[in-house]
Amino acid sequence: MTALTGTVPLLRFALRRDRVLIPVWTAVTTVMVLSMPATLKGLYGTPADRADLLRQVTANSSLRALIGPVLDDSLGALTAWRVGLYAAALAAVTSLLIVVRHTRDEEESGRQELIASGTVGRRASLTAALLAAGVANAVLALLVAAGLAAQGAAGAVAFGLGLAGVGMLFATTAALAAQLTQSARAARGLTAAALGAAFVLRAAGDATTADGSSPLTWLSPLGWLENLRAFADERWWVLALLAAAIATQGVLAYGLAARRDVGMSFLPTRPGPAAGRLRTAAALAWRLQRGAVLGWGVGFFVSGVVYGGLTDSAADLVGDNAGAREIVERMGGRSGLTDAFLASMIGVLGMIAALFVVASVLRLHGEETSGRAEPVLANAVGRLRWAAGHLTIAFGGAALIMLLAALGFTAGHGRDAGPILAACLVQVPAVWLVGGLTVLLYGSAPRLAPAAWGVAGACLLIGWIGPALDAPQVVLDLSPFGHLPKLPGSDMRWSPVLALLGAAALLVSAGLTGLRRRDMTSS
Structure with a gap:
C-alpha cells in the first residue's frame, strides 16, 4: 500500500x-x-x-x-x-x-x-x-x-x-x-x-x-x-x-x-485548568464563541473606520457620473450622495453580519454532530437552556458588531453618531430574520441546516449585485434587507422593522419547538 x-x-x-x-x-x-x-x-x-x-x-x-x-x-x-x-x-x-x-x-x-x-x-x-x-x-x-x-x-x-x-x-x-x-x-x-x-x-x-x-x-x-x-x-x-x-x-x-x-498536531491545544470554572451552559457557549465575536467585532469596527473615511472621496468619485450615482442611490436611498453612500456601505455590512449570525447559530449543529453536546445534555441541562446560550450570543453578537460598525463609521467620517447608530441598528432585524431561519432549519431539519449559508449568500448577492444590474424590485424584495428604511437620510419606517422582528421571533420559536421534539444526532 x-x-x-x-x-x-x-x-x-x-x-x-x-x-x-x-x-x-x-x-x-x-x-x-x-x-x-x-x-x-x-x-x-x-x-x-x-x-x-x-x-x-x-x-x-x-x-x-x-x-x-x-x-x-x-x-x-x-x-x-x-x-x-x-x-x-x-x-x-x-x-x-x-x-x-x-x-x-x-x-x-x-x-x-x-x-x-x-x-x-x-x-x-x-x-x-x-x-x-x-x-x-x-x-x-x-x-x-x-x-x-x-x-x-x-x-x-x-x-x-x-x-x-x-x-x-x-x-x-x-x-x-x-x-x-x-x-x-x-x-x-x-x-x-x-x-x-x-x-x-x-x-x-x-x-x-x-x-x-x-x-x-x-x-x-x-x-x-x-x-x-x-x-x-x-x-x-x-x-x-x-x-x-x-x-x-x-x-x-x-x-x-x-x-x-x-x-495530533505540532501546536497542541493548551490543557485547561484542573478544576472547571464554567458553571452554566451559557458560560460554555460564551467560552466557545468569544473568539469569533471578538474577531467579527474588530473587523466591523475597522471596516466602519475605513468606509467612513472614504465617504467624502467616494462621493467626489461618483459625483459627476449619473450612472454611478444612480446605483449608489438604489442601494442607499435618494437623500443626497453622501448619505446614500453611507447607507449603502452600512447595508453591505448588515448583509455580511448575516454570515456571522448563521455561523454562530450553526455552532449548535457542530456541537451536536461532533458529540460534544451529548455530555452537556446528560446533566441537568435542558435542550432549550443549552440552545439559549448559543442563541443569545448569535443574536446579541449581531447587534454588538453592528454597534461597533457604527462607532467605526463615526470615527472615520467624523459626523454625529446618532444617525449612523440608527442606520446600523436598523439592519439588525433583517440579520435576526436570517438567524431565525437558521434556527428553524437546525431545530426542525438539521440535515438542511447548512442551507442557511445559501440564504445569507443570496441576500448578499441580491443586495450587492442587484442594484448594479438594475434588478426589478420584486427580486430585491426577496431579501429582508430590501424592506429596511435607507438610513441615514430617509425617513424611519417602523412597520417593516417590526414585521421583520416578529417574523424572526416566530422562526426562532418554531425552531426551538422542533429541537425540543426531535431526536438528537448521535456522534
Whole structure:
C-alpha cells in the first residue's frame, strides 16, 4: 500500500459532500465577475469616462487601499480592478473551508481514524482535500476565462488563472494549518488570519504607490493577483510565483503530515485548568464563541473606520457620473450622495453580519454532530437552556458588531453618531430574520441546516449585485434587507422593522419547538 492509496474514492466522497458548497460558491463568484463589464460599460461608456476614472483612482490613496490600483482603462482591466480582490477572497475562503473540512474536521470527529484503519494511504486524505479544492478553483478559472474572453482572451485567461492560483495558495495554507493545529476551528482561524494579513499588506502597499510596485504589495498573494496585470500587458511570470508558493506550502504540509499521528498536531491545544470554572451552559457557549465575536467585532469596527473615511472621496468619485450615482442611490436611498453612500456601505455590512449570525447559530449543529453536546445534555441541562446560550450570543453578537460598525463609521467620517447608530441598528432585524431561519432549519431539519449559508449568500448577492444590474424590485424584495428604511437620510419606517422582528421571533420559536421534539444526532 502506498501513501496515496485510496485517494480517488476519498476525492469522490469529498466532492459528493461538497456538491452544494462548490457549485453555489462557483456560481456566486462567476456571476459577480461576469456581471461587471456590462455594469461598468453602463457607468463609463466612453473612453474619456474610463480615462477620467483611472485618473481619479490613481490620485486617491484611500480607494487604492480599499480596491487596488487601476492599471488600464479598458473594460476588462476595470473589471479585474473592481472585483478581483473580492473574488480572490471568496476563492481563498471557500478553498480553506474545503481543505479543513476534509482534513482536520475529519480527525477531530474521529472519522479519519476509522478511514485510516482500512486500505488508505497516510497522505490520501490530504491529497483528496487539495484535489477537491483544485476542482473548485479549476471550474472557477474556466468559467471566468470563458465569460470574459470577449474583453480579451489573454487577459481573461490570466485573470481566471490568477483567481484559481490565489484560491489554491490558501488551500495549501489551510493544509499547513491543519497539521500545526489540533482543532478545525483553530486551522480555519489561522488561515483566515493569513488572508487578513495579506489584505492589510496589500492595502498598505497600494496606498503608497499607484501601480502595485510597493514591496508591501509584493509580500501579499493578493498583491500578486493585481501585479499579474490581467487585461493590462499581462505578466505571466507572476503565475510561476503563485505556483512556487503553492508547491512550497504543499511540500511542507505533506512533510508535517508524515511526522505526526492522527489527531495530533505540532501546536497542541493548551490543557485547561484542573478544576472547571464554567458553571452554566451559557458560560460554555460564551467560552466557545468569544473568539469569533471578538474577531467579527474588530473587523466591523475597522471596516466602519475605513468606509467612513472614504465617504467624502467616494462621493467626489461618483459625483459627476449619473450612472454611478444612480446605483449608489438604489442601494442607499435618494437623500443626497453622501448619505446614500453611507447607507449603502452600512447595508453591505448588515448583509455580511448575516454570515456571522448563521455561523454562530450553526455552532449548535457542530456541537451536536461532533458529540460534544451529548455530555452537556446528560446533566441537568435542558435542550432549550443549552440552545439559549448559543442563541443569545448569535443574536446579541449581531447587534454588538453592528454597534461597533457604527462607532467605526463615526470615527472615520467624523459626523454625529446618532444617525449612523440608527442606520446600523436598523439592519439588525433583517440579520435576526436570517438567524431565525437558521434556527428553524437546525431545530426542525438539521440535515438542511447548512442551507442557511445559501440564504445569507443570496441576500448578499441580491443586495450587492442587484442594484448594479438594475434588478426589478420584486427580486430585491426577496431579501429582508430590501424592506429596511435607507438610513441615514430617509425617513424611519417602523412597520417593516417590526414585521421583520416578529417574523424572526416566530422562526426562532418554531425552531426551538422542533429541537425540543426531535431526536438528537448521535456522534
